[in-house]
Amino acid sequence: MFEPVSCTYTYLLGDRESREAVLIDPVLETAPRDAQLIKELGLRLLYAGQSRDQTLGSQRGWAAVSGVGRRGPELLSLREKDLGWDFRSSLYALLDLSLLSLPVNTHCHADHITGSGLLRSLLPGCHSVISRLSGAQADLHIEDGDSIHFGRFVISPKRWPKGEPVPFTLHQEPPRQGTGKTAAPAARVVLALETRASPGHTPGCVTFVLNDQSMAFTGDALLIRGCGRTDFQQGCAKTLYHSVHEKIFTLPGDCLVYPAHDYHGFTVSTVEEERTLNPRLTLSCEEFVKLMDNLNLPKPQQIDFAVPANMRCGVQTPTS
Numbered sequence: 001m002f003e004p005v006s007c008t009y010t011y012l013l014g015d016r017e018s019r020e021a022v023l024i025d026p027v028l029e030t031a032p033r034d035a036q037l038i039k040e041l042g043l044r045l046l047y048a049g050q051s052r053d054q055t056l057g058s059q060r061g062w063a064a065v066s067g068v069g070r071r072g073p074e075l076l077s078l079r080e081k082d083l084g085w086d087f088r089s090s091l092y093a094l095l096d097l098s099l100l101s102l103p104v105n106t107h108c109h110a111d112h113i114t115g116s117g118l119l120r121s122l123l124p125g126c127h128s129v130i131s132r133l134s135g136a137q138a139d140l141h142i143e144d145g146d147s148i149h150f151g152r153f154v155i156s157p158k159r160w161p162k163g164e165p166v167p168f169t170l171h172q173e174p175p176r177q178g179t180g181k182t183a184a185p186a187a188r189v190v191l192a193l194e195t196r197a198s199p200g201h202t203p204g205c206v207t208f209v210l211n212d213q214s215m216a217f218t219g220d221a222l223l224i225r226g227c228g229r230t231d232f233q234q235g236c237a238k239t240l241y242h243s244v245h246e247k248i249f250t251l252p253g254d255c256l257v258y259p260a261h262d263y264h265g266f267t268v269s270t271v272e273e274e275r276t277l278n279p280r281l282t283l284s285c286e287e288f289v290k291l292m293d294n295l296n297l298p299k300p301q302q303i304d305f306a307v308p309a310n311m312r313c314g315v316q317t318p319t320s
């Protein structure tokens with residue numbers, strides 16, 4: 001899904017059978033739209049139970065929306081009663097139906113407020129996720145090599161077309177004993193996102209790779225024919241160059257690349273395309289660093305309030 005003000009992509013990955021899903025990089029303003037989609041698709045709450053993080057819970061009782069007003073960027077604080085019906089009803093639909101979302105973030109964003117805080121506050125048991133190195137608050141902190149499991153289903157060999165390679169890790173279950181027949185073993189398929197630390201745009205940036213390596217969600221580390229800037233949030237061009245070459249370009253060439261932003265109308269690329277055609281990342285490391293140090297881009301419009309808000313997991317809203 002696309003958020004047009006910050007040109008952000010949010011990705012919803014769901015498992016048809018278990019209905020478990022994850023939401024990558026939700027944006028505060030479009031959280032109601034994402035909630036509505038989750039509802040329509042009949043996806044369900046992934047984790048149950050109360051949040052353990054008291055600090056995050058302490059901000060309940062209000063919500064906030066950000067926007068660019070006549071006098072520039074501003075953060076509007078709203079009481080629950082002031083929120084529009086569409087906004088409120090789609091969020092409460094999530095609560096009523098116990099639908100899912102496990103909002104996970106590729107990094108502490110500078111250009112928009114994450115939707116994670118709003119979703120976790122309205123969904124009891126919905127846990128926000130970000131890397132430990134981001135320094136940002138979240139329910140779950142992840143590190144390089146950690147996997148986020150979001151779906152599991154059983155397939156019988158009959159359901160899988162002959163000769164087709166079986167994606168994902170398969171856990172073969174032993175044939176049933178004592179029936180007199182040797183039934184073909186069923187296989188349990190586990191869906192997961194592997195966390196690959198890809199610092200450089202920020203120190204806490206991660207890339208999420210689906211466990212069959214068919215898709216990578218690169219955040220702002222690798223954009224289509226571009227990459228994240230390195231001139232704020234402790235960015236480092238040399239670190240980014242090595243992250244992309246070692247953690248992303250080593251994936252299979254046909255692995256689909258889904259970035260957190262696009263400013264030119266692109267939606268998806270592949271590792272092979274970026275490895276060979278990305279005008280920044282095909283340079284030598286030295287040339288790349290020189291180019292990144294001289295981009296002279298204007299600051300993101302929301303940076304002054306988005307970063308502090310995202311360090312607190314966005315904004316929180318009441319659960320009742």
Ligand SMILES: N[C@@H](CCC(=O)N[C@@H](CSS)C(=O)NCC(=O)O)C(=O)O
Binds near residue numbers: 228
């Ligand atoms: N104009 C936008 C901000 C654009 C921007 O700086 N994008 C970042 C990713 S969001 S932190 C970036 O890394 N861009 C790289 C590039 O080459 O453009 C706004 O005001 O929000």
Ligand SMILES: [Fe+2]
Binds near residue numbers: 107111220
């Ligand atoms: Fe960013």
